[in-house]
Amino acid sequence: MTPRARRVGAIGIALVTVAVVAVLVARRRPPPVRTTALGRVVTGEIMAPPNTRVRVEVINATRTSGLARQATRLLRDRGFDVVTYGTSGVTQDTTVVLDRSSHPDWARRVGQALGGARVEARPDTSRYVDVTVVLGATWRPPSQPFRP
Secondary structure (H helix, E strand, O other): OOHHHHHHHHHHHHHHHHHHHHHHHHHOOOOOEEEOOOOOEEEOOOOOOOOOOOEEEEEEOOOOOOHHHHHHHHHHHOOOEEEEEEEOOOOOOOOEEEEOOOOHHHHHHHHHHOOOOEEEEOOOHHHOOOEEEEEOOOOOOOOOOOOO
């Protein structure tokens, strides 16, 4: 075998190796990564359906001040459109997610984003929201990283 034939063969093997590696790298996709409105990096969490506006109402049914605001930030970071939040005059222990627009998948996603809340169907077209979240005393917001 001549030196030129060896060189052409080595180049051919190198090209095939590079092509195989490129295909393997392209197939291996990392989990979805995005930056939230608060500047945090989110990977592989429960998110709102893509290209869908899920309007959410958050009601704090506890005595803990600011809990609805924390849940609002969490849901907005996950792509849900929280249109209103407030406080209820009645307290309750468990968190309930109410499906208002007959989209159980949307309500289920909101419940999962909050850490596994109970989901119930209670259609109500007068509210102009798709999902209502009633936060109970057992709900705890996720811990936030320390940022000076």
